[in-house]
Amino acid sequence: MPDGNAVRSMFAGISSRYDSANRILSGGSDIYWRRVLVRKVAARNPADIADLATGSGDVAFALKRGLGDGVKIRGYDFCAEMLDEARHKQSGGKGNGGIEFAIGDCLNLPIADESLDALTIAFGLRNLEDRARGLSEMARVLRPGGALHVLEFSQPYRWFRPVYYAYLRHILPHLARLATGNRSAYDYLVGSIESFPERDALAEEIKSAGKFSEVSAKPLTFGIVAIHTAVK
Ligand SMILES: C[S@@+](CC[C@H](N)C(=O)[O-])C[C@H]1O[C@@H](n2cnc3c(N)ncnc32)[C@H](O)[C@@H]1O
Secondary structure (H helix, E strand, C coil), X not given: CCCHHHHHHHHHHHHHHHHHHHHHHHCCHHHHHHHXXXXXXXXXXXXXXXXXXXXXXXXXXXXXXXXXXXXXXXXXXXXXXXXXXXHHHHHHCCCCCCCEEEECECCECCCCCCCEEEEEEECCHHHCCCHHHHHHHHHHHEEEEEEEEEXXXXXXXXXXXXXHHHHHHHHHHHHHHHHHCCHHHHHHHHHHHHCCCCHHHHHHHHHHHCCCCEEEEEEECCCXXXXXXXXX
16 A cells, blocks of 8 residues: 555645646546535435545535535545645635635544544545555544445446556556646556455455445446445
């Protein structure tokens, strides 16, 4: 698993170009994936939510727009530069107000036990230095009956793998260099995607590392990404 300090400084280095790189490299699909995530969260009517590894805040903003003002949303990340981007967007954007962004490491969350109804983490779990510890922290802060929603890259359907891996290995690094000027960050991205567990294996990991009773997985875009929902 990746080294936490290296991950933090990598995101600090690309923070100002993170959003535009996301749009380009995913062909805009990231907006759709976050929308599906918000629908999954909304279906359980949570009142108090934290978005972990919030980065530049796009999931937190999408939750705010989708769930409305009655819901309390906080965004945590361990990279100050990424949070600066989120706060900057919040100060400029319509309807983005009222979200609290704070420094918070997923391996040691600054959140009280059993205090939240829902947690989201998008494209963050793959980057944790110790996934089992992160998952057990997530279980700790959720109320019984609360849900963890993980949006993350996954292993695509078998027939689609040759095309997808060709894109990841041969096209994405060049696009990334053009979009961010930092190819090494995206070499890391490719490696971390390829080595990430299949949906069933991740579901088992979530179940055993946290105190989660049921875990379901929804693949999106030929399985390139998946949303795992785990209930405590
Ligand atoms: C790929 S970005 C995802 C940002 C955002 N969730 C999104 O969907 O665009 C990954 C984020 O995870 C954060 N991160 C990685 N490890 C973390 C940890 N242990 N605790 C908190 N944040 C972490 C990074 O700083 C980075 O902002």
